[in-house]
Each structure stands twice: as C-alpha cells, then as structure tokens.
Amino acid sequence: MxxxxxxxxxxxxxxxxxxxxxxxxxxxxxxxxxxxxxxxxxxxxxxxxxxxxxxxxxxxxxxxxxxxxxxxxxxxxxxxxxxxxxxxxxxxxxxxxxxxxxxxxxxxxxxxxxxxxxxQGRGEDRLQMGALCVDLGANSVTLFGRPLHLPQKEFRLLLYLAERRGRVVPKGQLEQMLYGWDEGAESNTVEVYVSALRRKIGADRIRTLRGVGYMMP
Missing domain, CATH: 3.40.50.2300 (Response regulator)
Known part of the structure; x- marks a missing residue:
C-alpha cells in the first residue's frame, strides 16, 4: 500500500x-x-x-x-x-x-x-489467492501454509499487486510505489523485483502485459 x-x-x-x-x-x-x-x-x-x-x-x-x-x-x-x-x-x-x-x-x-x-471491499486483513495468502495484520505471506520471508520491497510489490488483483498496474505506478519521487531508481528495478517474486510464489501468479504493466490474475 x-x-x-x-x-x-x-x-x-x-x-x-x-x-x-x-x-x-x-x-x-x-x-x-x-x-x-x-x-x-x-x-x-x-x-x-x-x-x-x-x-x-x-x-x-x-x-x-x-x-x-x-x-x-x-x-x-x-x-x-x-x-x-x-x-x-x-x-x-x-x-x-x-x-x-x-x-x-x-x-x-x-x-x-x-x-x-x-x-477495497474487504472484511478482513487477509488477501487469499489460492494457496497464496498475504496477511496485512501480521505482515506475513504464506504459500501452501508455509511462511515466505520476503524483503521489504518484494512484500510491498506483492501487496500492491494483490490489492489490485485482476487489474493491470502500469510499471510507472509500481516504481512510484516502491521509490516515491526518488529519481535514483534504476529503470529495470521493477523487473528485478517481479522476477524475484516469481521465483518464490510461482511464475504464473504475476502476468506481464508487455509495454503496459503487470497483473495478478
């Protein structure tokens, strides 16, 4: 968020x-x-x-x-x-x-x-996406019931996409979320974090719409 x-x-x-x-x-x-x-x-x-x-x-x-x-x-x-x-x-x-x-x-x-x-029309602090669960109250992520230990920015990226599940999020918007107005961020930073997340949660959980952005289905 x-x-x-x-x-x-x-x-x-x-x-x-x-x-x-x-x-x-x-x-x-x-x-x-x-x-x-x-x-x-x-x-x-x-x-x-x-x-x-x-x-x-x-x-x-x-x-x-x-x-x-x-x-x-x-x-x-x-x-x-x-x-x-x-x-x-x-x-x-x-x-x-x-x-x-x-x-x-x-x-x-x-x-x-x-x-x-x-x-977001939710009744609790949990975002459940099949076997993947993001618990905002506990600041934790589990996959098939097992905890995933994500660095701060990977967690933020996952949460941001999960809160917008089913919607395409532009790359620029993700950069703003991760770095605010810091112009020192590398141009491929989002791709690096998306790649790291895919290795941990499964490549099919984050889709790339080339030239547009990313989406969690």
Missing amino acids: RILLVEDDPIVGDALVTSLGRERASVDWLRDGLAAEAALAGGGFDLCVLDLGLPGRDGLDILDSLRARGDATPVLILTARDGVSDRIRGLDAGADDYLLKPFDTGELLARCRALLRRA
Whole structure:
C-alpha cells in the first residue's frame, strides 16, 4: 500500500514514517499543503493521512479540492483541533476518519488498515489467492501454509499487486510505489523485483502485459 503522509511536525512525521514502514507501507512524507495537493492530483495513493494546520495550504482546503474533483482516496485527518465543529467540518468535507493528537500509534495503524479494507471491499486483513495468502495484520505471506520471508520491497510489490488483483498496474505506478519521487531508481528495478517474486510464489501468479504493466490474475 502506498500512503501519503502530510504532516509538518518533524517529530510526529518521523515517528509515523517509521511505524507505517513496519506495516510494510510505502510512505511519501510531505510537510507543505501546496506540495501535498500537487501530489494527490497525480494520484496513485491508497490512503492519505492528513494534518490540518499546514504551511502553504490548510488541510481542509486540500480535502475540499480532492473531493471536488471526484477523487475517493481514503483520508484520515490527524490534527490537534479538538473542537466538535472542527470534526464535523472535516467529516462533512469528505474525510473518512478523524484522529486527534496526541494519539496512540497502534490505534492509528488499525484505523489505516480499516480504511484500506473498506476502500477495497474487504472484511478482513487477509488477501487469499489460492494457496497464496498475504496477511496485512501480521505482515506475513504464506504459500501452501508455509511462511515466505520476503524483503521489504518484494512484500510491498506483492501487496500492491494483490490489492489490485485482476487489474493491470502500469510499471510507472509500481516504481512510484516502491521509490516515491526518488529519481535514483534504476529503470529495470521493477523487473528485478517481479522476477524475484516469481521465483518464490510461482511464475504464473504475476502476468506481464508487455509495454503496459503487470497483473495478478
């Protein structure tokens, strides 16, 4: 899963990047409202964790713009604004959830998983594809009941494709998920990880549509 974290507090932001990373999420962290709005306009995120009091542009204005163009990306508002009117304003603007600072990290992670399940029409934190199972709650993968020990980026790639099972995912989108805006990634990086995954889960579980992208059938 690819998450956009919009938070200008360096301590909170750094802690969340670490915690979400342990959940095997690919996290793009931005500290400015204008930069966040531009990133969301580009699409490709599974979830946005959005602070409200941001430099450049307020979080609620970003949310208004997101929903006005019909973008249904799940949004979890994370803020110190504790007034009831602020919560009502945020939810009415299209937020999917609202969490006040200070917060428990475990609760935030659970809320993120719940929003992702809802967005993908799932009832649990498990993606079952025949003998292959990805368990988001346990951050684990099993094949025929036996655990597979995947490096971080291989796990992220598998999860991203599994969450979009039956749909073609463009190579560029996978590169963004794996590396965000890091321009130092090699051009064949996705192919390398796909090849490594195929050796572990079976070549027929990931299809290549030449010149288009990849898909899990």
